[in-house]
Amino acid sequence: MKRFLNSLLLLIAFPVLADEAKVLQIFDQKCADCHSDGDEEPPLHGGINLTKLQGNEDGIKSILDRITRPDGTKGRMPKSKGNPGDASYLPPLSAEEIALVKAWAGGTAPAASTPATSAPTPAPADAPAATPAPAAEEKPAVAAAPPRRFIPVTEEVRRIADDVMKLSESAQPFARYLTLTNLANLRDASGQPVEDEKQMETYRAAISKLLNSLSHEGQIRVPTAVDEDKTIYRFDLRDYGWTQQEWEQHVVSGYPYALRGFDARRETEIADATHSASAWVRADWFTFAAGQPPLYNQLLRLPDNDRDLEKELGIDVVGNLQNKRAIRAGFRLSGVSQGNRMIERHELGRYPGAYWKSYDFSPLDLHGQHDLFRSPLGPVGAGLTPNKDREFAHDGGEIIWNLRNGLQAYYLSTAAGAKLDRAPTEIVQDKKRRDGAIINGISCMACHESGMKYTLDKPLEQFRDEVGVIALKAGLDRSEQRIVEDLYAPQEKLHEVVKQDEERFKKALEAATPGYDQPLDPVERLYKRFKADIRLETLAAEFGEEDPTFIEKLKDTRDADLESIAAQLEAGMEFPRAGFLDQFRTIAHALRYHQLDFTPIAYTEFTSGASKAGGNVGQVVLSDGGKLSISTDKPHYVKGDLMTVKLKCTEGVFVRLYHFSADKKLTQIFPNAGQSDNFIRGGKEIILPEPGAAFRFRMGSPFGTEIILAVASPVQFTDDGNLSFAQGEVFKSFPETDLRQAKKRGVKGLTVEVTTPTGKVVGERSAPTFSARAVFTVSDH
Known part of the structure; x- marks a missing residue:
């Protein structure tokens, strides 16, 4: 053990060969929720600086102790209780996940192992606890990257002014800028940058993904870095279908960090050329503001109810249901909804893409028309059956649809279809948040970072409808049974359309975030970075x-x-x-x-x-x-x-x-x-x-x-x-x-x-x- 701890002192000079992106994902998804100690930002999360953590001997030892303690061999995470199926139960890290963390802690590449499934099988209660990795053999020190230099505000303004003046006069009024300078400039007590290059790359990916996730246009447009430090990004309002008036009315009017007077001449040049009171804003603020309502709704021009949204997208939901041109799948547990959930897919009418909507039920009232398994032929008023007792009456819903460029947009609604900014936690919850709240936009982007989500994070092979087969045995008449058979999709059809939609999103995402290969949603990381307390x-x-x-x-x-x-x-x-x-x-x-x-x-x-x-x-x-x-x-x-x-x-x-x-x-x-x-x-x-x-x-x-x-x-x-x-x-x-x-x-x-x-x-x-x-x-x- 002493040899192991001594080796930690040398880690900062060694290359980290373990897959850091996967280690970050393990910390964010498996550790952060329980090990928060009441902090807004937990000690372990997806944005943590792994390089600095490796220099913390006690921190590394604590992490290894936690993931190898005997509790983890009893079929659950150390801080969770109960058995699979209990609300407090959390499965342990898989053998591959433990190997990844240990390899990262030792500064070595993990040994090849069998890929872990999304639902690890609990180890026997008497299985021995894993032991800490042996000390890394001494290797030549790797030269540290040159320290990132501080960028004064005057230089930031000059760079933006120079870039604007290089554009044609016709393009200047539509040029806008998002800056990461404030994050690049952050220093710790020793004068070292707080944000390492990997984190900066995450933030750069967030800018492009968010802009394209708010777009009304059919092409993915990646903003352009205008400086060698890649801290200032230019984009054209027209590339995303936004107007100058929308920028001024929704963005500039609410921007609180517009400080001026650093270089009056160049600031005036920018304002005159762009016709904007603030042509540049901080990227972290913009991500936070535009990643949630009201700005998210305003930039996407979301209507006040789902019927108007469906009309804009060219979708006739009731007509599709009556004509069997939609598919459904229902579940007892979904991982988000607290009660029953049914998802329903329609083809978009005005351009290629999918429109998914969920019907969610409160767990406080799961009987009669609130029991999806008993009453599968809603919603009320859809006209699928004259028997009102067989129409389900849901409590709310979520909507996901493809934008013209292939990325996804999101909508929360009441049972009546009215737009919601925040979903009721008694119906659906984001279990990664302390308050459990699902906020339209950011919560959905973080959850659906790879596109469509399968119920309870199961692999696609285990994704199937649970309602249809049970409802067919619940006393429906023959005409009602035919409707259930037509709408509730067989497993192969469900897999086909989910794969199709998943590939469409991934292709658009790769185009929007070229070279970004981390599993964590970059928009969520930059959103949380802005939200962090001021120290x-x-x-x-x-x-x-x-x-x-x-x-x-x-x-x-x-x-x-x-x-x-x-x-x-x-x-x-x-x-x-x-x-x-x-x-x-x-x-x-x-x-x-x-x-x-x-x-x-x-x-x-x-x-x-x-x-x-x-x-x-x-x-x-x-x-x-x-x-x-x-x-x-x-x-x-x-x-x-x-x-x-x-x-x-x-x-x-x-x-x-x-x-x-x-x-x-x-x-x-x-x-x-x-x-x-x-x-x-x-x-x-x-x-x-x-x-x-x-x-x-x-x-x-x-x-x-x-x-x-x-x-x-x-x-x-x-x-x-x-x-x-x-x-x-x-x-x-x-x-x-x-x-x-x-x-x-x-x-x-x-x-x-x-x-x-x-x-x-x-x-x-x-x-x-x-x-x-x-x-x-x-x-x-």
């Missing part, structure tokens, strides 16, 4: 700055709001992207950046309530859409003042409060010796200290900005020692100077029960944690 090390790049002392500029303003922002970042806290717009505007104004006017977009991602941080009132959104809020009675205190803290949560949670002083001392102030019960009932507001309590919060030196951090969990924290107090001990003091460490205290091993819709307990899963903070100042007078 101390990423703040400067938001403003195009390189200066590692950018944070000092905030302090030098002597502005209370900026000093508060600086104090929080230096304390190790992050600003949620959902609420960062206020801080961005505050910083831009105080540092005299010229920010163009904009109207904030109501992103579907954040419509359940944005997390707030920065003042003496803070809040965070909980997994069910509720909120935890914390506030202090004043934003500023003078020496000797007493402080009270208000807490309120829409659901019952266990809470602990940490005080982070101006001299970076960390103290747990609740629960404490005077009030050890830290459970807050849902909907109840509590004030600390309560009248007559045996403790007080009195303000004193040192003076400056201070923080109260609230951490909440649906179950009690696991560090029992910090929930009890010795004689004479009122509060708990800790040596940390970083609030990120406080957020994780007592979280390891935190689990909650998993229940079925009927209330049956079937296992356990990692419990989510949430944090919010209140910020205030203290002075001596």
Whole structure:
């Protein structure tokens, strides 16, 4: 073992021969969901920098320990419970997957092995645990790639201006640009780029895939890199069927990061040539904004109901059903729908392609017309049978269809066909998200990264209709049986059309992302990259700055709001992207950046309530859409003042409060010796200290900005020692100077029960944690 660990110190100098793309896919799809520890971005995910992870000896050892521990030989992942079929059950990594991770950890190529099936067979309970890979033999060091240079905003503007002026006058008004400069410029504490070249290639692929996934035209058009660093990409609005007015009205009007004044002459040249107030926008923001409603709907011009959509696409759904020109397949479990699901395929009417729609049923009402196996001849009103009892009544649906260029577009709807931006989680869920929400556009692109998806991720050979054969035995009359036989497709027909549609999409995807061979959806990765919290090390790049002392500029303003922002970042806290717009505007104004006017977009991602941080009132959104809020009675205190803290949560949670002083001392102030019960009932507001309590919060030196951090969990924290107090001990003091460490205290091993819709307990899963903070100042007078 010692030899193995010592070899890890040399890995960063060795070439990584294991298939990194597959390792990333394993982390993202098999590890990230459970091993999140309450973080927005889990420690292991598809966008992690593998090169940097290899330099982390403890991190590598932890990963290998987890994938080879005995739990994995009992037929499930270490943190999952139960047996196959249970909601809490997760199959273990296959032998090939374990070999891939071990080979990557050792910096070697994996040995050839039999390809794994999509549903690994559990190993016997008494199978021995795998052992860590032996130390890699010493090899010549490989020269490190030259460090990526920082690109100033002035150079970015110059490059765009030079490129625009090379275009013909007729093309200039339609030229637009997406930039990755801010991501290429990111540096860690040692000055090294945060984003390696493989991640940058993912982001470049995301630009092209997204643009073409929003296109109204019949050809795939790959945007053009205009600089040798490949951080600025030009595209023509006409290539995707967009108008100049749509760009200004939907994109520019909501773009919050348009800072000007770096090179006034060239900025004017670009504006005059393109006739646009902002001809260039950040690619990460555009991917986030256009990957979800409302911008996704606006750029694709999606109508308000599925009937109008079908009319635009030249599809007569009812007519096709009555004339047996559609095919169907139904399932008890689909992996997305919580109840029954039926999928239905139609040919597009105006150009070659497919139109798939699903009929989804809530698991809370699976009887009568809500039972697809009993009533297979809906939907209501389709006229497939005069027997109303045999018409299914679904609760919602999802639609996938081919664009003219072969890629796919998506639509969510109610049972009545009304457009939805976010699907009801009681009907369908995205199990990769903490809140389970399926958001139109981005959730669908991430799930269907390779085209059509088979039920429960089974291989195509196991993909078959489950409804027809059962419905034929459910007392249908002969005419109803013939309709079921005509519509519910035999396995060979289903496979034929799915393969056809899959090949159409893959051909278009390869054209849109030439050379990109990673299994993870690039759009989802860039979307998540933008959504990540703002940290101390990423703040400067938001403003195009390189200066590692950018944070000092905030302090030098002597502005209370900026000093508060600086104090929080230096304390190790992050600003949620959902609420960062206020801080961005505050910083831009105080540092005299010229920010163009904009109207904030109501992103579907954040419509359940944005997390707030920065003042003496803070809040965070909980997994069910509720909120935890914390506030202090004043934003500023003078020496000797007493402080009270208000807490309120829409659901019952266990809470602990940490005080982070101006001299970076960390103290747990609740629960404490005077009030050890830290459970807050849902909907109840509590004030600390309560009248007559045996403790007080009195303000004193040192003076400056201070923080109260609230951490909440649906179950009690696991560090029992910090929930009890010795004689004479009122509060708990800790040596940390970083609030990120406080957020994780007592979280390891935190689990909650998993229940079925009927209330049956079937296992356990990692419990989510949430944090919010209140910020205030203290002075001596």
